[in-house]
Amino acid sequence: MTAFINSLDRGNAPYLDELEKRAKADDVPIIRKDTQALLKFLMAQSRPKNILEVGCAIGFSALLMAEYSDSDTRITTIEKFEKRIPIAKENFIQYDTNNKITLLEGDATEILKTLSPGYDFIFMDAAKGQYINFLPDCLRILNKGGLLVSDNVLQDGDVIESRFAVTRRDRTIHARMREYLYELKHNDALNTVILTVGDGMTLSVRL
Ligand code: SAM
Secondary structure, three states: OHHHHHHOOOOOOHHHHHHHHHHHHOOOOOOOHHHHHHHHHHHHHHOOOEEEEEOOOOOHHHHHHHHOOOOOOEEEEEEOOOOOHHHHHHHHHHHOOOOOEEEEEOOHHHHHHHOOOOEEEEEEOOOHHHHHHHHHHHHHHEEEEEEEEEEOOOHHHHHHOOHHHOOHHHHHHHHHHHHHHHHHHHOOOEEEEEEOOOOOEEEEEEO
16 A cells, blocks of 8 residues: 555655665665655645754755745754764755754753744654653643654554564563553643554644
């Protein structure tokens, strides 16, 4: 089904397709095709003005959101991996021609605490075991009516595997992800839908 859906996709701006190829060649994890389509849809449908991304890598998804959002949209993105930061910076200099993107260098655990409220769209795409720790700050800075979008929440289905079928490290990550999903579905401040798009995604609206 995913291959069929992706076969209908018209692709992105050529520089994004090029960046995607480079990321794949260098083993940099970036959002999948169907996730890209959903993000583009959400840019057009919810028209966010102030976006926060947690997990920039080399800037592919930030540039995708910049490309397909309104001209006055601003994007702040966080990355802690020193090897990826200079590449992201270079890509933003080259492709973020409208200066929509600001890169914050460092650990999201620290940086999120320093951010002020006012975001209408948060894209969570960092260390999967940390989502549950990032959530309180995300809820603090997300506007009412704003969207929290989280990627890789089903880990190709591994999240629902028996704990004995996975390694100890993955067991911990999966347990934390299950806790995160439970919280998203049971927190009275949120209305959440869990989708099997890409590697599993959630869309949560702040009530
Ligand atoms: N959103 C990117 C895209 O699709 O183009 C991909 C992000 S990649 C899946 C996840 C990134 O999050 C990695 O580059 C990793 O270094 C970063 N990351 C993980 N934990 C982090 C943390 N606590 N603070 C900041 N960055 C983190």
